Amino acid sequence: MKKSKLALYGGTPVRKKPFKPHPVLDKNERREVLSVLETGLFSGFIANAGPAFLGGPKVRKFEDMAKEHFGVPYAVAVNSATAGLHAALSALGIGPGDEVIVTPYTMSASAAAVLMQNAVPVFADIDPVTFCLDPRSVEKKITARTRAILVVHLFGQAAPMDEIMAIARRRKLVVVEDCAQAPDAEYKGRKVGTIGDIGVFSLNQHKTITTGEGGWAMTRDARLALRMQLVRNHGEVVVDHVKSDFDPGPVLGWNYRMTELEGAVAVAQFAKLWKLTAHRVDLVRRFLKAVAGLEGLMAPVTRAGSTHVYFLVPFRYDAAKTGVPRDLFVKALVAEGVPFGAGYVRPIYLDRAYRERKIYERSSMPFDKAPKYRRGDCPVAERMHFEELVTTNICRAPLSPADIDDVARAVRKVHAAVGELAARAAEVVPT
Numbered sequence: 140m141k142k143s144k145l146a147l148y149g150g151t152p153v154r155k156k157p158f159k160p161h162p163v164l165d166k167n168e169r170r171e172v173l174s175v176l177e178t179g180l181f182s183g184f185i186a187n188a189g190p191a192f193l194g195g196p197k198v199r200k201f202e203d204m205a206k207e208h209f210g211v212p213y214a215v216a217v218n219s220a221t222a223g224l225h226a227a228l229s230a231l232g233i234g235p236g237d238e239v240i241v242t243p244y245t246m247s248a249s250a251a252a253v254l255m256q257n258a259v260p261v262f263a264d265i266d267p268v269t270f271c272l273d274p275r276s277v278e279k280k281i282t283a284r285t286r287a288i289l290v291v292h293l294f295g296q297a298a299p300m301d302e303i304m305a306i307a308r309r310r311k312l313v314v315v316e317d318c319a320q321a322p323d324a325e326y327k328g329r330k331v332g333t334i335g336d337i338g339v340f341s342l343n344q345h346k347t348i349t350t351g352e353g354g355w356a357m358t359r360d361a362r363l364a365l366r367m368q369l370v371r372n373h374g375e376v377v378v379d380h381v382k383s384d385f386d387p388g389p390v391l392g393w394n395y396r397m398t399e400l401e402g403a404v405a406v407a408q409f410a411k412l413w414k415l416t417a418h419r420v421d422l423v424r425r426f427l428k429a430v431a432g433l434e435g436l437m438a439p440v441t442r443a444g445s446t447h448v449y450f451l452v453p454f455r456y457d458a459a460k461t462g463v464p465r466d467l468f469v470k471a472l473v474a475e476g477v478p479f480g481a482g483y484v485r486p487i488y489l490d491r492a493y494r495e496r497k498i499y500e501r502s503s504m505p506f507d508k509a510p511k512y513r514r515g516d517c518p519v520a521e522r523m524h525f526e527e528l529v530t531t532n533i534c535r536a537p538l539s540p541a542d543i544d545d546v547a548r549a550v551r552k553v554h555a556a557v558g559e560l561a562a563r564a565a566e567v568v569p570t
């Protein structure tokens with residue numbers, strides 16, 4: 140047999156040099172963190188109604204920056220987006236017996252936060268263009284017990300918020316926006332996270348800006364903000380003593396407090412959000428131009444009126460057009476030294492807790508009131524995940540246009556060899 144050029148079959152990979160790791164740090168993170176080390180105040184929080192109820196100076200400075208940039212009156216820094224989603228649902232009073240409609244195609248925490256309140260996640264299907272919730276499916280999943288819609292702006296593009304908000308108003312539901320993958324993305328001129336009742340963002344290691352672990356929630360509602368602050372900081376002991384113009388009601392608190400070290404990094408990172416986003420978008424544009432027109436590989440579509448901030452670049456792959464199974468195509472790409480994945484994360488309802496409807500040893504709460512979760516529940520999400528989606532997270536700082544050109548070259552090389560891949564598809568290749 141003729142010697143193959145494909146790295147998968149022993150050829151030379153397009154890219155041997157490793158890509159520079161994310162994130163981008165400079166003297167500003169260093170200066171901010173050192174100023175915390177000089178004081179030794181690692182956390183400014185105390186669980187009482189005094190001035191330390193709202194945390195230390197770095198955490199508050201970060202919250203002020205977020206409020207100003209997004210034009211919202213309240214921002215609540217927390218130690219993860221998972222904590223933020225849970226605090227949001229808790230602040231909104233979601234609890235046992237309630238149903239929350241959520242997308243199955245998201246990071247697991249978007250649905251786990253519902254279970255943390257002993258409420259029931261009900262999965263609606265996604266739209267095959269934005270990969271976010273399909274409003275028609277949402278409408279079909281509403282029952283007398285539905286209280287909320289938890290919408291995720293997946294991969295960096297806004298979900299169809301006009302339709303979602305219209306449903307919510309009509310059916311008297313609250314809306315939480317999971318913006319972990321879409322900080323600064325816009326929907327019809329409005330930033331995501333400012334449209335629903337509460338918006339939640341992540342600062343984990345993999346997100347556009349990061350503090351290692353961390354996140355924040357935003358709202359325009361003073362009572363929701365106070366309730367989230369109580370949830371963040373052992374609110375059950377504080378609630379009788381806080382001064383406010385309204386009754387926040389009883390609340391159960393956790394410890395979702397952000398440290399001053401994280402707050403310090405957040406201050407430096409937040410100032411770079413728009414620059415890092417613009418860099419991502421530039422790299423993606425270059426990449427999409429370089430791989431345009433390849434049969435069977437469809438570039439992501441940004442809906443009119445929206446912006447895309449590309450946490451991931453999602454392609455739709457058509458095996459009928461290339462003659463090569465998707466997973467083999469992705470394997471051939473990875474062998475070329477460029478990071479690609481087949482699909483994103485498996486639809487959540489296929490995870491064990493949902494399949495077995497069980498999270499406690501001696502109780503079936505809250506699944507005793509839940510639907511059975513089965514393969515086939517959300518056919519579009521399953522088709523995208525198991526058959527069509529090809530994703531990469533390569534378009535981000537600190538990578539350069541030359542790096543992205545390597546990635547595009549790898550895609551074109553593998554695509555030019557689909558004939559060979561199709562002919563050898565039955566071969567077992569080592570991974």
Ligand SMILES: *Cc1c(COP(=O)(O)O)cnc(C)c1O
Nearest residue numbers: 219220221246248319341342343
């Ligand atoms: C990353 C992510 C989360 C969770 O963020 P953490 O800060 O790690 O808890 C939630 N939802 C989505 C969509 C995410 O991508």
